[in-house]
Amino acid sequence: MSMNSFGHLFRVTTWGESHGPALGAIVDGCPPGVPISEEMIQHWLDKRKPGQNKFTTQRREADAVKILSGVFEGQTTGTPVHLMIENTDQRSKDYGDIAEKFRPGHADITYWQKYGIRDYRGGGRSSARETAARVAAGGLAREAIKMLAPDLQITGYMTQMGPHQIDRNRFDWDQITENPFWTPDAQAATEWADYLDGLRKSGSSVGAIIEVTARGVPAGLGAPIYAKLDTDLAAAMMSINAVKGVEIGEGMSAAMLTGELNADEITMGPDCPEYSSNHSGGILGGISTGQDVVVRFAVKPTSSILTTRKTITKSGEDTQIITKGRHDPCVGIRAVPVGEAMMACVILDHLLLHRGQIGENRGKIG
Numbered sequence: 278m279s280m281n282s283f284g285h286l287f288r289v290t291t292w293g294e295s296h297g298p299a300l301g302a303i304v305d306g307c308p309p310g311v312p313i314s315e316e317m318i319q320h321w322l323d324k325r326k327p328g329q330n331k332f333t334t335q336r337r338e339a340d341a342v343k344i345l346s347g348v349f350e351g352q353t354t355g356t357p358v359h360l361m362i363e364n365t366d367q368r369s370k371d372y373g374d375i376a377e378k379f380r381p382g383h384a385d386i387t388y389w390q391k392y393g394i395r396d397y398r399g400g401g402r403s404s405a406r407e408t409a410a411r412v413a414a415g416g417l418a419r420e421a422i423k424m425l426a427p428d429l430q431i432t433g434y435m436t437q438m439g440p441h442q443i444d445r446n447r448f449d450w451d452q453i454t455e456n457p458f459w460t461p462d463a464q465a466a467t468e469w470a471d472y473l474d475g476l477r478k479s480g481s482s483v484g485a486i487i488e489v490t491a492r493g494v495p496a497g498l499g500a501p502i503y504a505k506l507d508t509d510l511a512a513a514m515m516s517i518n519a520v521k522g523v524e525i526g527e528g529m530s531a532a533m534l535t536g537e538l539n540a541d542e543i544t545m546g547p548d549c550p551e552y553s554s555n556h557s558g559g560i561l562g563g564i565s566t567g568q569d570v571v572v573r574f575a576v577k578p579t580s581s582i583l584t585t586r587k588t589i590t591k592s593g594e595d596t597q598i599i600t601k602g603r604h605d606p607c608v609g610i611r612a613v614p615v616g617e618a619m620m621a622c623v624i625l626d627h628l629l630l631h632r633g634q635i636g637e638n639r640g641k642i643g
Contacts, residue, residue, distance in 0.1 A: 283513065285504075286633065287421075287626040289414045293362075294396050295404030301361040302410040304417055306629070307347070309355030311421045318342045318360070318416035324614040325412045339365060342413050353421075360413040364406075377590050378598050382580025389591065405518040405608060408615040415618020418625040425628045428493035433617040435460045435609055436573070437486035438469045459613040477606040480583025485609025488573045489514075489616040491624055494559060496549075496567035497638045498627040505563025506570070506627055513619040514574040519608050522575040526558020541568075550642060570624075574616060576609040 282290040286306045293300025319342055326340040340362055347358030376397050379386040384403035388395040395401060422429050434453045436443050443462035453459050456466035476483055499506030507525045514523045531539055534556070542553040552568055559570035581604040588598045605611060 283516065284622060284626045286629040287418065287622060289411070289622055291407055291410040291414075293364075293407070293410065294401040295364070295399035295406040296396070296401070297364060299361050299363045300407060300410050301342075301359065302414040304347070304358040304360065304414050307353050307355070307358055307417060308421055308424070308629070309353055311353040311417070311424060312351055313344070313348055313353055313358075313417060313420050314351060315342055315344055317420060318344075318413050321412050321416040321419070321614060321618065322362070322409060325409060325611050340409055342416075353417075358417060360410065360417070362409050362413065374601065375598065377592075378596060379588050379591075380580060380598060380600050381586045381588055382577075403518070405605075405611075408518060408612075408618075411517075411622075412614055412618045415614075415621040418618070418621040422621060422625050422628065425625070425632070426493065426495060429495075429624065430492045431489065431617050431620050431624070432492070433459065433487055433489040433613040433620070435485055435613060436488045438473065438607060438609065439483040439485070441465065441469060441472060458610055473607055482579035482582055482604070482606050482608075484578045485576050485607055485612070486573060487576065487609055487612050487616050488571065489620045490572075491559075491570040491620055494565050494567065494570045494624065495628075495638075496565055497635065498565040498624070498631050499560065499563045500630075501563050504630070505560070506565055506623070507558070507560045507563060509623050509627070510570070510572050510620065513623050514572055514616060517574070517576075517612060517615050517619065519576045519579070519612070520574050521577050524558075524573040525560060526571055527556040528558075528573060531556060545643060548643075565627075570620075572616070572620065574612075576612050579605050579608045 281292065282288055288305045290303045322340045322342055343361045345359035345361055347354055347356045379389070383400060385395060385397065388403060399406065419431070432450070432453065435458050438458065443460055443465045447462045447464060449461050449463065452461050452463045456463065458466050458469055460466050473483065511523045511525065514520060527534065527539065539556050541556055544551050549567060552566065555568050555571065557566065558572065559566055559568040581600040583599055585597050585599050588596060590596055
């Protein structure tokens with residue numbers, strides 16, 4: 278049974294392994310007539326690619342995307358778009374020691390238990406390298422969104438690294454692209470640099486929390502019960518490598534609020550309803566309200582560390598392991614553009630679903 282695809286109408290299938298010759302995505306269901314080029318997709322891949330600074334893995338990959346099908350004279354044709362990214366800087370020899378051992382915190386042991394075979398070179402299919410294909414698909418989704426909802430903007434940013442959180446009073450959208458952590462808090466970025474540099478030099482790692490906000494989302498996207506917008510967003514974010522928790526809006530903190538505090542009061546504005554707050558994260562009953570859609574996900578610490586850890590071999594013998602190779606001290610940094618890409622794919626998918634079933638919203642207010 279295939280489990281390598283996601284989406285309903287805008288459907289993405291990723292393929293390839295970390296140390297194979299290439300990886301990529303096949304995107305089916307993209308509307309025809311979307312202006313697209315390799316350069317437009319490359320812009321988003323460049324946000325994610327490794328080796329850009331000392332806080333990310335030093336694997337050097339250009340992450341250069343090639344469009345192999347589905348585009349003619351600079352526009353999508355409505356047929357499957359095949360996106361390919363060649364791997365050029367594999368160092369498979371770094372992983373020879375783990376051919377018979379399972380790395381703690383990795384999918385090595387579960388892949389072996391399920392399939393009886395695993396690609397130990399960088400984790401194969403379970404490697405976060407697979408997310409490059411998602412970012413490429415997300416770049417295509419963004420261009421299609423411009424046609425259907427031109428005012429919609431998707432922005433991801435880091436709000437927490439380990440125990441260190443941003444100060445929301447210092448939130449500045451313009452700061453997000455000005456530091457290596459994609460954080461809206463310039464002071465936090467300076468403090469995190471020293472903190473992460475110490476962890477990096479010690480061979481350790483740390484987790485992070487990423488927030489992705491979609492502004493300008495029209496009301497009416499999603500459907501009750503099994504096609505909720507937040508259901509698909511949660512599944513999309515949870516599918517990202519190393520993600521261990523997802524929140525929509527207030528998320529887990531809603532459990533600490535009273536009904537009076539949690540309810541987003543509604544008043545009538547000049548042209549549309551207005552809300553006093555956004556505890557719901559822009560989604561009620563699985564359907565977008567027209568407010569910002571806010572998703573938050575937690576990324577665990579990179580499991581590949583230079584500290585000796587206990588493990589076992591495939592034959593069941595106790596042993597120890599040190600994970601060699603080039604790894605991110607905080608994988609959350611490069612998870613930011615991945616979260617943006619997944620938001621773009623889901624939002625586009627629901628824009629197409631809404632257009633197919635409803636067209637324009639039927640319930641008028643005012």
